[in-house]
Amino acid sequence: MRFLLRRVVFYALTAWAAITINFFIPRMLPGDPVTALLGRMQGRIDSNAEHSLRVLFGLDQDTSMWQQYLDYWGLLLRGDLGLSFTHFPTPVADIVSQSLPWTVGLVGVATIIAFVIGSLIGTFLGWRRGTWADGLLPVATFFQAVPYFWLGLITIAVLSVNLGWFPSSGSYDRGLVPAFSGEFIGSVVYYGFLPALTVVLSSVAGWVLGMRNMMVTVSSEDYVTVAHAKGLPERQVMLGYAARNAVLPQVSSFALSLGFVVGGTLIMEMVFSYQGIGYTLYQAVSTHDYPLMQGCFLVITLSVLVANMVADLAYALLDPRTRTEDR
Amino acid sequence: MSTGVETSPGVARDAGPTAEEPVLEVRNLSVDYGFGDDPTHVLREVSLTLRRGEVLGLAGESGCGKSTLAYAATRLLPPPGLITGGEVWLTGRDGERADLLALSDAELRAARWRDIAIVFQGAMSSLNPVFRVEKQLIDGILAHRPRMGRAEARERAAELLRLVGISADRLRAYPHQLSGGMRQRVMIAMALALEPQVLIMDEPTTALDVVMQRQILEQVMELRERLGFSVVLITHDVSLLVEVADRIAVMYAGEIVETAPARDVYQRPRHPYSAGLLGSFPPLHGPRRELAGIPGAPPDLSQREPGCPFAPRCPHVMDVCRTELPVLGRTAQAEEARLVACHLHTSLSAGEKLPDLVAR
Ligand SMILES: Nc1ncnc2c1ncn2[C@@H]1O[C@H](COP(=O)(O)OP(=O)(O)OP(=O)(O)O)[C@@H](O)[C@H]1O
Ligand code: SF4
Ligand SMILES: [Mg+2]
Numbered sequence: 001m002r003f004l005l006r007r008v009v010f011y012a013l014t015a016w017a018a019i020t021i022n023f024f025i026p027r028m029l030p031g032d033p034v035t036a037l038l039g040r041m042q043g044r045i046d047s048n049a050e051h052s053l054r055v056l057f058g059l060d061q062d063t064s065m066w067q068q069y070l071d072y073w074g075l076l077l078r079g080d081l082g083l084s085f086t087h088f089p090t091p092v093a094d095i096v097s098q099s100l101p102w103t104v105g106l107v108g109v110a111t112i113i114a115f116v117i118g119s120l121i122g123t124f125l126g127w128r129r130g131t132w133a134d135g136l137l138p139v140a141t142f143f144q145a146v147p148y149f150w151l152g153l154i155t156i157a158v159l160s161v162n163l164g165w166f167p168s169s170g171s172y173d174r175g176l177v178p179a180f181s182g183e184f185i186g187s188v189v190y191y192g193f194l195p196a197l198t199v200v201l202s203s204v205a206g207w208v209l210g211m212r213n214m215m216v217t218v219s220s221e222d223y224v225t226v227a228h229a230k231g232l233p234e235r236q237v238m239l240g241y242a243a244r245n246a247v248l249p250q251v252s253s254f255a256l257s258l259g260f261v262v263g264g265t266l267i268m269e270m271v272f273s274y275q276g277i278g279y280t281l282y283q284a285v286s287t288h289d290y291p292l293m294q295g296c297f298l299v300i301t302l303s304v305l306v307a308n309m310v311a312d313l314a315y316a317l318l319d320p321r322t323r324t325e326d327r
Numbered sequence: 328m329s330t331g332v333e334t335s336p337g338v339a340r341d342a343g344p345t346a347e348e349p350v351l352e353v354r355n356l357s358v359d360y361g362f363g364d365d366p367t368h369v370l371r372e373v374s375l376t377l378r379r380g381e382v383l384g385l386a387g388e389s390g391c392g393k394s395t396l397a398y399a400a401t402r403l404l405p406p407p408g409l410i411t412g413g414e415v416w417l418t419g420r421d422g423e424r425a426d427l428l429a430l431s432d433a434e435l436r437a438a439r440w441r442d443i444a445i446v447f448q449g450a451m452s453s454l455n456p457v458f459r460v461e462k463q464l465i466d467g468i469l470a471h472r473p474r475m476g477r478a479e480a481r482e483r484a485a486e487l488l489r490l491v492g493i494s495a496d497r498l499r500a501y502p503h504q505l506s507g508g509m510r511q512r513v514m515i516a517m518a519l520a521l522e523p524q525v526l527i528m529d530e531p532t533t534a535l536d537v538v539m540q541r542q543i544l545e546q547v548m549e550l551r552e553r554l555g556f557s558v559v560l561i562t563h564d565v566s567l568l569v570e571v572a573d574r575i576a577v578m579y580a581g582e583i584v585e586t587a588p589a590r591d592v593y594q595r596p597r598h599p600y601s602a603g604l605l606g607s608f609p610p611l612h613g614p615r616r617e618l619a620g621i622p623g624a625p626p627d628l629s630q631r632e633p634g635c636p637f638a639p640r641c642p643h644v645m646d647v648c649r650t651e652l653p654v655l656g657r658t659a660q661a662e663e664a665r666l667v668a669c670h671l672h673t674s675l676s677a678g679e680k681l682p683d684l685v686a687r
Contacts, residue, residue, distance in 0.1 A: 130406060222447055223455040225403055229447075230467035230517075231439035234432075240466070241455055248457075319457055320501040 003316065003323050011309045018301045022294065023072050026056070049089065053082045053291060081298070082291035086283070092295035095280060100299060102171055103276030106192045107261040107268065110199035115254050117200070118207025123243045125208065126215020137212070143205035152198045152271040159194060166194040169273035195272045199265075203257070207250065214246035221245070248319055255311025259304035348418060350557050351377040351400075351443070351525050356413030358392075358399045358581075366409070367629040369395050370581045373413070374655065377525065382551065382558045384572030384589065386565045386604065388625050392581040393561045394448055397529045401445055402427060402435060417442055420524065441471050444518035446511075448529040448561075453514050454502035460513055461498035464488075468520050487516040491546060508539045515547060519554065526551075527559045544571055565604055569593040574664075577601045580626050580636035583655060587665035597658045597667045599641045635670065643682050647674050 055071045063071075075081075081092035125133045160168040172178070173187040218224060219242050227241040269279035277296060284292035316322045353375040359366035369392050377383045385393050398404040400415050415427040419442060430438060447453050455463060464484035469475060475483075485495035491512040502510060511531060518526055531543065544560075548571055551558055560572060568575050569589055576586040577598065585598040596602040603621035623640035626632070634649040635641070641648065647670050658665050659672040659681055671681060 220405060222449040222452040225405070225447065226453045226514075226517075227455075229401060229403055229439055229445050230470065231436045231441065232466060232470045233436065236466070236470070245455065245457060321456055321503050 004313075007309070007312050007316075011305060015302065015305055018305065019073075019076065019298070020069075022298055022301070023069060026290075026294070049083050052080050056082045056291065056294065076298075081295040084284075084289055084292045086287045086289045086292070092291045095292060096277065096295050096299055099275055099277045099280040102274065103261065103265055103269070103278060106171075106196055106274065106276065107199055107265045108258065110196040111203065111254075111257055111261055113196070114200045114204040115207050115250070115257075118204040119211045119243075119247060119250055121204075122208040122211025123215055123238065123246070126212040126219065126246065127238050127242065129212075129216050129219075137209070140205040140208045143201060144209065146202065148198070148202045149267050149271055151202050152195075152268065155194060155198050155201075156271070167191055168194070171275050195268055195274055198271075199268060207254075210253065211243075211246060211250055214249060215242055218242050218246040248315065251314050251318060252311050255307050255314060258310070259307030261303075261307075347378040347380060349376045349416070350379045350418050351375075351559070352414075352416040353396070353400055354414045354416065356396070356399055356415065357411045358395050358404065359409050359411050361407050362409065365629075366407075368411075368581070368631065369408075369628050370399065373578075373581070373583055375576055375583060375586070377557050377559055379418075379524075380551075380555060380557055381574065382548070382560060382572045384565075384568030384575040385559060385561045385578060386563060386568055386575055387578035388563060388604075390625055390628075391578045392628075393563075393578055394529050395581075396578070397445060397527050397559070397561060400427070401439070401443060401527065403445070417525070437471070440467055440518075440523060441521045442523055443525040443527070444521070444523040445527040446514050446518050446529065446531050448531075451507060451510060454510055456502055458501075459498070460488075460500050460502065460505070464498070464513075464517055464520060467517060471521055483520070487520055488513070490519065490550065491516045508535055508543065511535060511539075511543055512546075515543070519550065519556075522554060522556070524556055525559065526556050527561070529561045530563075531560075540567075565593075577604065581628060582636065582668065583666075584637070584669065585665070585667045586655075587662070587667075591662070591665060597660075597662075597665060597672065598669050599643055599671070600637050603640075643671055645670060645674065 052075055055068060055075055079093050081096065083089050084092050084095055087095060121136075125136060156168045160166045167190070171188065171191050172184065173191070176184050176187055178184060224237065224241050227237040232240075265274075265276055266278035266282060268274065269276045270282055273279065277299065281293065281296040281300075283289070284296060353373060355372045355374055356370055357368065357372055358370035360369055361367055373392075373396060375383070375385075375396075385396070387393055395404070395408065398408065399410050402410075402415075404410060410428060413428065416424050417427055417438065418424050419438075425434075425438070427435065427438065427443075454460070461481065461484055464487060465477070465480045468480045468483055469477075472480075481498070484498055488495050488497060493509060493512055493516070497505065497509070502513075505513065515528075515531070526547075528547070531547075535543070544567070547558070560568065562568060565575070569592075572589045574586065575589050575592045576583050577592065577600065578584065579600050585592065585596065585601045587597070592601060593605065596605055600621070606621070621640055626636050626639070632638075632649075634647075634651055635644075635653050638644045638648045651670070653668045653670045653673070655666045655668045656673060658667050
């Protein structure tokens with residue numbers, strides 16, 4: 001229990017630091033592009049929204065820094081991230097909360113699939129090391145070395161342009177109205193298949209190689225030999241003893257990679273014009289939409305933090321040694 | 328189920344070779360390390376017999392192949408180790424004999440732990456750090472007795488812990504919450520879970536302090552009396568073996584060089600290496616001899632020379648020793664229960680006398 005409390009306090013502190021840095025950065029930038037934009041918006045922006053933007057971007061120089069900081073927290077706690085310039089007057093919070101589920105859904109699922117498949121293959125390759133199974137390693141290394149955008153473009157060229165099996169961009173059939181219906185969900189899956197496939201292909205090799213190496217290491221541990229000596233069935237030794245321990249470092253990297261789902265999908269969403277947070281960020285950057293950019297950064301930072309926390313907790317659940325105070 | 332197994336009646340200590348049937352018989356076991364053109368021949372035609380109810384001590388300097396023998400005999404040798412020849416005959420409870428090295432995977436799995444259990448040298452790391460002691464005791468039991476219920480298996484696990492003097496509430500502990508001595512006892516309890524006929528213990532106590540070492544060994548010997556299993560005890564501490572073993576096999580450079588009743592090895596070693604090995608340890612009783620030790624170091628097993636591997640260090644080396652490998656055979660004194668691999672015992676012409684070292 002004390003372990004849990006310590007971790008929670010640690011993450012609360014980190015989150016506080018991240019948000020505070022997010023508060024200071026615009027205040028330290030030389031010049032301010034926002035004033036200019038605000039000037040252009042003059043008249044179209046109501047005073048309340050303008051106040052939000054001023055607080056968020058450090059333009060409210062007439063109040064004390066401390067007051068600014070408190071105001072800033074007040075806005076965040078109310079979920080007010082200001083208004084987007086390009087999609088004026090849509091609140092940034094709305095845009096972010098519309099694009100985030102797409103990213104989390106698509107890349108999250110793809111990452112989980114890649115992790116599960118990769119770890120299973122890695123378990124098998126590590127268990128059968130020194131046999132024909134080692135012949136598969138160069139294949140894995142190849143996929144790990146291929147740059148993502150190249151893989152994405154090849155996939156589009158072959159499966160979508162040439163064969164016409166899958167759409168090359170978008171996230172669902174625009175003719176449909178988003179609803180919780182079989183047809184709409186089917187369309188989402190259909191449109192998401194290709195991007196998900198590329199994400200799986202490009203990340204599965206890392207899981208395979210990582211798991212395989214850990215399996216090789218763990219297989220020579222004494223407790224695995226003991227499991228053999230006890231006459232346990234081979235599957236039980238492989239999964240229950242070797243893989244069970246070999247997967248521990250994988251779990252940490254898995255949770256970390258979940259954190260990068262949100263921030264790291266920029267290229268995928270650009271290649272496939274997928275309406276996730278990465279694509280939104282890309283658009284915000286190219287149109288100088290500062291409030292939207294800041295909102296995206298905040299979400300990305302927080303999601304990395306949450307993923308880290310999940311990693312920590314999962315690891316603690318799986319490894320009793322981390323739960324004791326004296327280690 | 329009771330823990331009482333037939334204690335073999337009438338097992339006399341220092342029994343002669345015909346006293347009891349063999350329960351484990353290793354014949355001409357050879358092991359190489361490395362698959363290439365030039366593997367290291369670590370074990371060369373090792374033969375060893377363990378009789379029912381007996382404690383057989385296996386002694387020898389570090390690196391002579393004691394662990395390799397234990398792993399090979401249980402078919403647990405990790406790569407690049409490779410068994411290149413030999414047989415390991417195990418007599419089941421029903422009296423049926425089977426060659427462990429020829430069993431199918433399923434038969435081997437069934438025989439492991441039920442007939443032959445092993446406590447490894449690295450007993451500190453023999454427990455899986457992420458599972459409770461309970462689970463690790465139970466899964467072995469259930470693998471062999473699938474019809475036993477979980478509750479019954481748990482009951483048995485508690486009983487096993489009490490057997491080695493650990494309170495049953497430690498079942499819920501993780502390995503890192505136990506002391507070294509406790510982990511060692513847990514491993515012994517685990518090895519006894521299915522009442523095996525043979526228990527192999529590879530340096531079971533080296534990581535522990537002297538007091539703990541004695542305690543644990545005494546406990547194992549006491550359990551042996553009660554449960555009636557046979558023990559192969561591997562150690563480089565000959566003085567310990569003299570106390571607890573019925574017979575001692577002395578190993579040098581991957582070969583057995585002498586095997587005899589423990590007291591005979593101690594009082595009258597017949598192989599110059601055994602004599603040297605005993606000289607390295609203070610005597611248990613009687614006047615203190617000067618500790619001689621053995622000058623020189625064990626040979627590099629990857630660069631075998633022809634002849635007796637002990638020749639470079641042997642005080643009695645003869646010409647024949649450098650060219651011909653001595654094989655295990657009767658001693659010059661033609662003792663019943665003793666075998667020795669040394670040219671001193673075979674190549675001396677009628678008039679010559681054995682050197683004092685091996686003639687007492
Ligand atoms: N994986 C390996 N590859 C090559 N040689 C090995 C390997 N494992 C062991 N050996 C060699 O085999 C020989 C016997 O090793 P083994 O572990 O059986 O010795 P031991 O008698 O148990 O020693 P100790 O008393 O230190 O435990 C040693 O000379 C060692 O160098
Ligand atoms: S065979 Fe020769 S070298 Fe080897 S132990 Fe005997 S006397 Fe010494
Ligand atoms: Mg050893």
